Amino acid sequence: MAKGFQTLPGFRDFYPDDCAARNYVFEKWRAVAQRYGFVEYEAPVLEPTDLYKRKSGDEIVHQLFCFTDKGKRDVSMRPELTPSLARMAAARQRDFKKPLKWFSIGQFFRYEKQQKGRGREFYQFNCDILGESSPAVDAELIALSIDLMRDFGFTADDFKIRLSDRNAWTDFATRSGVPDDQLTAFLQVIDKLEREAPEKTAAKLEPLGVSLEAIREFIANGDTASEVITQIRQDLAARGMGDFVEVDLSIVRGLAYYTGAVFEVFDIGKGMRAVAGGGRYDSLVNLIGGVDMPAAGFAMGDMVITDLIRESETPNERLANSIVGSQSxxxxxxxxxxxxxxxxxxxxxxxxxxxxxxxxxxxxxxxxxxxxxxxxxxxxxxxxxxxxxxxxxxxxxxxxxxxxxxxxxxxxxx
Amino acid sequence: MAKGFQTLPGFRDFYPDDCAARNYVFEKWRAVAQRYGFVEYEAPVLEPTDLYKRKSGDEIVHQLFCFTDKGKRDVSMRPELTPSLARMAAARQRDFKKPLKWFSIGQFFRYEKQQKGRGREFYQFNCDILGESSPAVDAELIALSIDLMRDFGFTADDFKIRLSDRNAWTDFATRSGVPDDQLTAFLQVIDKLEREAPEKTAAKLEPLGVSLEAIREFIANGDTASEVITQIRQDLAARGMGDFVEVDLSIVRGLAYYTGAVFEVFDIGKGMRAVAGGGRYDSLVNLIGGVDMPAAGFAMGDMVITDLIRESETPNERLANSIVGSQSxxxxxxxxxxxxxxxxxxxxxxxxxxxxxxxxxxxxxxxxxxxxxxxxxxxxxxxxxxxxxxxxxxxxxxxxxxxxxxxxxxxxxx
CATH class of the missing domain: 3.40.50.800 (Anticodon-binding domain)
Structure with a gap:
């Protein structure tokens, strides 16, 4: 096609069947969030680049669709929603009763190497609770993510919640004598634990004064590693959701950002992919908007979950029926x-x-x-x-x- | 707020109430389109800048959020959907039964001076029928736009369809002896007819060999100005929608783009705003994708319609109820x-x-x-x-x- 234009690499055309599949995922996201009493909001797709630098540091620029607009502003197509949420919540915090239970469905952009389950453009469901620091909030978010998976047709055989607590590690490090200024280095080692050779990990731990054995023992006893983990598990057990949760302290997630419980929705099929993830981030609203407001939330992208649905019998059947129904x-x-x-x-x-x-x-x-x-x-x-x-x-x-x-x-x- | 970030000028934060209002408009758009048997699709928010230049010429760049991406591609945040639609329809024309009846709800971006009803970012409902050149298609699109307005709660007292036909003017020009190479200049005069002083218009018309009187007479007899207009009016009358339509040949719309019937949904209240507009564009799919495919469509933005809803009693009551309902x-x-x-x-x-x-x-x-x-x-x-x-x-x-x-x-x- 000599005259033909091409879709940009990493971007998707949604022909009717694909669009109906997208809408099916959106509808589930929206329906479950509303059942949990969340209200929908949306933020701009374009924001000042500084907003993302403030949260993630200058290196973030390498994976942004960023440019200077005709008014000489440094702007970026958003790579994530949480900085905008922090800005919005801080700007009008007096107008809303706490806790804020807000969700959003929108599109995001990252200039990245393309691979399965990752494009340069993707949709994301964001679900956050602001203004309340109780672990009951963390449990509520995890419960919502579990019900979402169940609504898609997945069962306890298909996915697990991997639960961890960043503070359990900070406390462990302090108890073990890791100097405060080495805390980030220490968390980086934990973050890589599953992917790195044990000898290499041990070598990195030595200067920090911690043994690999001590870490392994701590992980093995994760169920009781912190009061927050205990409370979250009790809360979820009361909802009949105890079986979905597995404490896994090797989960650290986003080094500079999270401040407490963190979790992942994890596909336990052959793919072993993280379908969603989140946690507590009590410092961000202050960092972005100068207002103290505890917060926790999670996000689920559309690409991995859609792949998973397509690969699983019952979920795919539900999707297929919905596609036919919405177009007939x-x-x-x-x-x-x-x-x-x-x-x-x-x-x-x-x-x-x-x-x-x-x-x-x-x-x-x-x-x-x-x-x-x-x-x-x-x-x-x-x-x-x-x-x-x-x-x-x-x-x-x-x-x-x-x-x-x-x-x-x-x-x-x- | 010393640390505070600001929303970019012309961009909107959708706090829950605003988001619920946005969703109300989306839901109406979607529901009416589906009642008319349209299926939903979506195109990328970012496209090669050349795609928009091909349709609108190089000047379009002045109102684009355009930039060079990290892969050295000239890209633009989309200002409109039709070029992407033409690309998509051409690329897979053999996969779909004609006519294609497709609608889309998405966000668009134009770097423009801000004013009421116009932002640098807006949502738009696009509704198109491709692969069929009958005036029955034009009528179907107009009927859809009328039912949409009625679903919002507007009546024949609130809005009118202003219908015109570009070919009626081309035929008139040919009959009146306007040289072919002056046709665009002629249409530009017609386009400005309502906004320009009669003396100025007459002066512009003189070298083209047409009198202002002849034009006025042609407009006064618009109802019978072309066979296409007659057929569209008969079709709409059969649906009981005749009262909504007013032939108004002074409507020309988008000079280089439309090839036949054009129409506007026009607010006849104090605002006198165009709420939606569209028409037939039989050359675009070929221009963009190298495939001959007749096409017609229209678009409605979210900003003017939302303003109109807010200003009108019944429409606003429906909106308000929906906002409360969706958040309770x-x-x-x-x-x-x-x-x-x-x-x-x-x-x-x-x-x-x-x-x-x-x-x-x-x-x-x-x-x-x-x-x-x-x-x-x-x-x-x-x-x-x-x-x-x-x-x-x-x-x-x-x-x-x-x-x-x-x-x-x-x-x-x-």
Missing amino acids: IDIFVIVADAEKRAESLQVVQDLRTAGYRTSYAYTDAKVGKQFQSAEQLGAKIAIVVGTEFPTVTIKQLDSREEKTCAISELMEEL | IDIFVIVADAEKRAESLQVVQDLRTAGYRTSYAYTDAKVGKQFQSAEQLGAKIAIVVGTEFPTVTIKQLDSREEKTCAISELMEEL
């Missing part, structure tokens, strides 16, 4: 006599006003061809308007049953 | 005895599983304060879990009626 029409009106086009249009209009998804042929065509169109569009019913109008024929397209009735009785018949 | 919870579970928190959590979980929007207090609080929270969140029902559990009290918050029942009977009671 209810009724196709067949213009059997070209002279009756005006009458057919009135029938179409009445059906649409009554709420039916209705289509018809824009140009004259053989009745057989119109029936074909009706079936291709997934119509359940065809209504034939012909010479005998105001009497019409109603035909059920699955059972092939048909009956005639006066147009005035049509709505009652349906 | 159904049930608040009151933990009347801190010892029964675990039991309360189980009740919360059961209610949510049953589909109720349910909240509760994350920390222990006086019962009166919990009732207050319940009312602030718009709950219809409070369920009190106290020492007498497994017996609970169900209280209707509007009527203040209450009754007690065993927890096992709770779902039946609701």
Whole structure:
């Protein structure tokens, strides 16, 4: 195609089937969040680049779609939502009763190497509770993520919540004599624990005065590693969700950002992918907006979860049904006599006003061809308007049953 | 706020109320399009800048958020959807039965001077039919825009469809002896007719060999100016929508782009604003994708329609009810005895599983304060879990009626 334009690498065209799949995920996100009493918000897709630097440091720029706008502002297409949320919550904190229970569904952009489950553009569900520091909030967010997975059709055989507590490690480090200024270095070692050779880890730990054995023992006894972990587990057990949770202290997540409990929704199938993740970040609202406000939240992207749904039987069946359902029409009106086009249009209009998804042929065509169109569009019913109008024929397209009735009785018949 | 970040000029924060209003508009857009048998799609928010230049010429760059990405590509945040649609439809034209009836709801960006009803970022509903050149398609799109306005609560007293036909003007120009190479200049004069002084218009027309009187007469007889206009009006009259349409040949719209019927949804209240607009553009798919495909469509932005809704009684009442409804919870579970928190959590979980929007207090609080929270969140029902559990009290918050029942009977009671 000589003249053809291409979609940018890492960006997606959502043709109707893909868009319906996207909407299915969005609808589940929205429905479960609302069941948990969350309200929806949205922030700008473009923000000052400094907003992201403030949270993540200058290196973040390397993975941003950032530029200077026509007004000489350094701006970025957002890579994440939390800095905007912190800005918004701080700016109007007096206008809302605490805790704020807010969720959002939006698009994000990162200039990254493409790989499976990761594009340069993706949608993300963000769910946060601000203004309350109780572990009950962490448990509520985890429960929401579990119910979300269950609504998609996943079971305890498909995923786990891996729960950890950053403060458990800070306390451990302090008890073990790790100097305060080495804390970040220490957490970096923990973060890499699963991916690095034991000898290398041990070598890094030595100057910090901690043994690999001590760390392994601490991890092995994770269930009781902190009061916060205990409370979260009790809370989730009360909801009948205890089986979904596994304490795994090797989870550290986002080094500079989290301040307490952290968790991941983890696919325990062959993929072993993190589907969602989050935790407590009590310092960010102050860092961004100069207002003290405890906060916790999590995010789920659309790409990994959609892959997982496609690969799993029940979840994929639900998705497939939803795609078909959202794109099918209810009724196709067949213009059997070209002279009756005006009458057919009135029938179409009445059906649409009554709420039916209705289509018809824009140009004259053989009745057989119109029936074909009706079936291709997934119509359940065809209504034939012909010479005998105001009497019409109603035909059920699955059972092939048909009956005639006066147009005035049509709505009652349906 | 010394540390505070600001939202970029022309961009919007959607706090929960604003987001609920946005979603209300989205839902109407989606519902009416689906009733008309349209399916949803979406294109990337970022596209090669050349895509927009191809359609609109190099000057478009002045109003684009455009930049060079880290891979040295000239890219733009999309100012409109149609070029992407043309690209997508051309690329996979063989995969879809014609006509394609596609709609989209997405965000767009233009670096423009800010004014009421116009931001640097806005949402837009795009609705297009591709692969069919019959005026029945133009009529279908106009009917959809009328039903959309009616669903918002507007009546024939609030808005009009202003219908025109670009080809009527081309034919008129040819008949009047306007040279072919002066056609664009001629259309530009027509486009400015309503805003320019008659003397100035007459002076511009003279070298083209057309009199202002001839043009006025042609406009006055617009109803019969072209066969396409006649067919569209007949089609809409058959649907009972004739009263909404007014032929107004002074509408030209987008000089280089449209190739046939064009229309605007026009607010006839004090604002006199164009709420939506569109028309036939049979050359674009070829220009962008090298494939011949007739097309027609229209777009409606979120800002003008939301302003109009807010300013009009019935539409605003519908919006307000929707905002309250979408943010209210159904049930608040009151933990009347801190010892029964675990039991309360189980009740919360059961209610949510049953589909109720349910909240509760994350920390222990006086019962009166919990009732207050319940009312602030718009709950219809409070369920009190106290020492007498497994017996609970169900209280209707509007009527203040209450009754007690065993927890096992709770779902039946609701």
